Amino acid sequence: xxxxxxxxxxxxxxxxxxxxxxxxxxxxxxxxxxxxxxxxxxxxxxxxxxxxxxxxxxxxxxxxxxxxxxxxxxxxxxxxxxxxxxxxxxxxxxxxxxxxxxxxxxxxxxxxxxxxxxxxxxxxxxxxxxxxxxxxxxxxxxxxxxxxxxxxxxxxxxxxxxxxxxxxxxxxxxxxxxxxxxxxxxxxxxxxxxxxxxxxxxxxxxxxxxxxxxxxx
Numbered sequence: 001x002x003x004x005x006x007x008x009x010x011x012x013x014x015x016x017x018x019x020x021x022x023x024x025x026x027x028x029x030x031x032x033x034x035x036x037x038x039x040x041x042x043x044x045x046x047x048x049x050x051x052x053x054x055x056x057x058x059x060x061x062x063x064x065x066x067x068x069x070x071x072x073x074x075x076x077x078x079x080x081x082x083x084x085x086x087x088x089x090x091x092x093x094x095x096x097x098x099x100x101x102x103x104x105x106x107x108x109x110x111x112x113x114x115x116x117x118x119x120x121x122x123x124x125x126x127x128x129x130x131x132x133x134x135x136x137x138x139x140x141x142x143x144x145x146x147x148x149x150x151x152x153x154x155x156x157x158x159x160x161x162x163x164x165x166x167x168x169x170x171x172x173x174x175x176x177x178x179x180x181x182x183x184x185x186x187x188x189x190x191x192x193x194x195x196x197x198x199x200x201x202x203x204x205x206x207x208x209x210x211x212x213x214x215x216x217x
Contacts, residue, residue, distance in 0.1 A: 002082055003022060003026060003029075003030070003078065003081045003082060003085070004078045004081070011030075015027060020088065020089065020092060021084075021085040021088050021089060022081070022084075022085060023084075023088065024165060024168065024169050025081075025084035025085075025087075025088065025122060025123045025126075025166065025169040026081040026082075026084050026085055027165065028084075028123060028126060028162050028165035028166040028169060029077045029078065029080045029081035029084060029122075029126055029162075029166075030077070030078075030081060031158050031161050031162040031165060032073070032077035032080075032126055032130050032133075032158070032159065032162035032166075033074045033077035033078050033081075034158050035077075035130075035133070035155045035156075035158035035159040035162060036070055036071070036073040036074035036077060036133065036155075037074050038151050038152070038154055038155040038158065039070050039073075039133075039136060039137055039140060039152065039155040040067065040070045040071055040074065041148070041151060042140045042144045042145060042148045042151055042152050042155070043063070043066070043067040043070060043140065043144075044067075045145050045147075045148055046063070046140070046143065046144050046145040046148070047060075047063065047064065047067065049145060051143075051145070052143070055143070059143070062139075063139065063143055066136050066139045066140075069136055070133075070136050073129070073133050073136065076129060077126065077129075077130075077162075080122050080123075080125060080126045080129075083121075083122040083125075084119075084122040084123060084126075084169070087115070087118050087119035087120075087121065087122055088119050090115050090118060090119070091112070091115040091116060091118070091119040091173075093115075094108065094111040094112045094114075094115045095108075095112060097111055112176075113176075113177070116173050116176050116177060117173075117177065119173050120169075120170050120173035120174060120177075120187075123166035123167070123169035123170045124166070124170045124187070126162065126163075126166040127163050127166040127167055127170065127191070127194050128194070130159055130162050130163045130166070130198070131163060131194050131197060131198055131201075133159060134156075134159065134198070134201040134202075134205075137152065137155060137156055137159065137205055138201075138205065140152050141205050141208050141209070146212060149208075149209045149212050149213050150209065150213055152205070152209060153205065153206045153209035153210070153213075156201075156202045156205040156206055156209075157202065157206070159198070159202065160198045160199060160201075160202040163194060163195065163198045164195060164198070167191050167194065167195055170187070170191060171191065174187055174188065174191075
């Protein structure tokens with residue numbers, strides 16, 4: 001059964017069980033989906049309101065386009081939950097391959113390396129797509145219903161959490177690929193850039209949010 005078809009209780013029970021999956025990568029996908037859903041709620045309670053109707057037609061059209069992108073981000077995050085599970089299970093199968101002969105060992109090692117890279121891809125993709133999603137949050141920080149700014153702030157917090165969590169899941173696989181120094185350093189540098197940018201973007205959004213919902217006296 002796909003994760004999105006499970007109840008919340010069922011998913012949490014599976015996470016806390018001795019099952020090999022869902023694990024951290026799938027949880028990161030769920031967190032990203034929640035970020036997208038909260039942001040979409042802000043859109044839903046902005047479009048059609050008085051402040052929205054006062055905008056010019058170009059701005060209205062732009063906001064509606066970003067609303068659709070927000071919904072797609074939530075769906076995509078749920079898809080990456082599944083991709084993370086499939087990648088992890090394929091990697092675990094690689095470790096079960098026979099290693100009786102030198103030929104067996106060579107095939108097993110190659111399979112482990114290939115599937116380690118594949119297992120790393122879903123959380124890496126989630127981190128990449130999540131950092132791009134800040135652009136969407138910024139639209140709502142400018143045009144969104146001011147009564148829902150706390151929800152927008154939570155969306156930013158969750159987005160950063162999803163990024164930091166997915167990066168953790170990339171690193172645990174990347175650590176096994178240190179022999180490929182060029183690839184290792186390329187991904188490591190990208191992760192550092194994404195994480196630093198996410199923290200900065202999250203703080204900027206929440207600085208705006210806090211200035212409105214809890215101004216300093």
